[in-house]
Amino acid sequence: MSTAVRPLQKSFDALAKSHNEAATPTLMAALSVGSGPVFDGALAALCTRRNKAGHLAVLRYWPAMSAAQKQVVEKGRPRMGGALREALLEGDDQLFAAARDFVEASGDFDLIPTLVMVAEQPHNERSRVAIDLTMNLVDQLCTWIAEHREPVIGRDPETIRYCVLESLERSVERFREHQRAELLEAFVVLAGPHSTSLVSILDNPLHPCYKSVVHTLTTSLNPNVLQLLLAMLATKDAPQIVRTVASKRTDRQFAELLLEMPLDPKCMPQKRNLSKIKSFACLESHELICTEFLPAQQAAAVKLVAASGGHDDHKLDLIEVVLRHGALEGRIAAAGALGHIMGQRASKLVLQALDDADGAVQTLAVRQLRERRIPGTMSRLIQLVDSPNDDVSAAAREALSEFSFDNYTSRFDVLDEEARRAMGKRVAKVDHTAVDRLKQDLANPIRRTRLRALEMGTAMNVLPLVADALIERLQDEDHLVRVAAAEALQYCKASDVRNALVTAAGADKSIAVQNAAKNSLRSLGTDSRTAAAALAPKPVLAGKGDE
Secondary structure, rough: OOOOOHHHHHHHHHHHHHHOHHHHHHHHHHHHHHHHHHHHHHHHHHOOOOEEEEEHHHHHOHOOOOHHHHHHHHHOOOHHHHHHHHHOOOHHHHHHHHHHHHHHHHHHHHHHHHHHHHOOOOOOHHHHHHHHHHHHHHHHHHHHHHHHOOOOOOOOHHHHHHHHHHHHHHHOOOOOOOOOOHHHHHHHHHHEEEEEEEHHOOOOOOOOOHHHHHHHHOOOOOHHHHHHHHHHHOOOOOOOOHHHHHHHHOOOOHHHHHHOOOOOOOHHHHHHHHOOOOOOHHHHHHHHHHHHHHHHHHHHHHHHHHHHHOHHHHHHHHHHHHHHHOOOHHHHHHHHHHHHHHHHHHHHHHHHHHHOOOOHHHHHHHHHHHOOOOHHHHHHHHHHHOOHHHHHHHHHHHHOOOOHHHHHHHHHHOHHHHHHHHHHHHHHOOOOOOHHHHHHHHHOHHHHHHHHHHHHHHOOOOHHHHHHHHHHOOOOOOOHHHHHHHHHHHHHHOOHHHHHHHHHHOOOOOOHHHHHHHHHHHHHOOOOOHHHHHHHHOOOOOOHOOO
């Protein structure tokens, strides 16, 4: 068979499975060929066996292996722990370097305790390499956990984290002896914001690790450290020093991550922690925020400062600059932030936002006008009802919600004439449903409702807009309604209005209606008799053929 295993491969398979201790030296000797099928077969067989000496021999060839050969070795990793630990702790320089490269390539987190032991040795020249490799592995683990995926070795990241953290916590207990701040940073990164061990250190300035942990939080540019610092701002028992460090950091890396932090109004711990921070040093340069930060970052900066416990004047300083020079997204956030700050200066900035070039900013300002009681607010809102921007117009109508047709209807009977006219004109302007609602009332079966609708239309100064409904009322069954409709039509100048009035003046059975129609025609500059004659059918003249 073409797929039959070759005799050489059969030999290596047999040696890989053999319980004879002589199999390992035989395979180690085969490695000496350096390459080719014999080398590959011996390599695979040694990685399959559980023998430290064989694995150490394999590691010596690691630097010269091809990518395919290294993959074969990595598959045997679960059986090579003993050899790797010995190479890291007691191996010569060649073995140590090979083990280091292998651990880094395979992401072998089980060896972190061994690396920590090497890293803690202050006079060991390999400690620096061990520290760097430990930090590298911890960062890899944090990335895997953040991405919610399992490492290539198939174990649960959280289980690995627990085991690694246990080793790092023991190293923290030995900190007085080794003074390795990097190992402390690895612990801080992996511990997470809810770690009781980390919180207890940060709550106790006399703890031997306190200064080093604070220094790490203050100066480290490790993204995982920065994320931890921000995550602790959302925890219930965040130590005071966490808020202090967050408020004082000025580096751009921290500022950018800070502005990516989601602000959750339902997260009370985050809300309380932010309210205890008076200012953020990285956001002190307001001009820089407008020139160097992206629009979304400008908006985040405004929201963050607004959520802080700083003085209102400090918040208004940023809001004012962003309203003048910021991008649209930032100006929207600034206008929104004004809603939580009262006072004359804030009101002045609301008026400034009202003149913004964008409707979204104007809309937010409009919604704040009434509660601020700024002089001239009412007339300004009435003007804004006619804004070409639909959102601004809608916001103005919402702010003037008391000028609704329903409210006007309910209060009409208790208002005097002047108040009726003043409120009616505003209702007609603010409530875009007013004209249609008035037409509905003009057709209401209840006579009192129809008569009041005629009065309301006059007070609202919208009679020309309901002329068709008034003409229909000239046919009303009640002569008082017809009289009122005829009187109201004097304010309507359409041609069909004149024709309807002429008809009522000559044909209505009620003298009162006829007189009202005639009076309206006179107001319109039309004589009722002349108009009636003009509307009368012309007599047909007989032609010569008819004589």
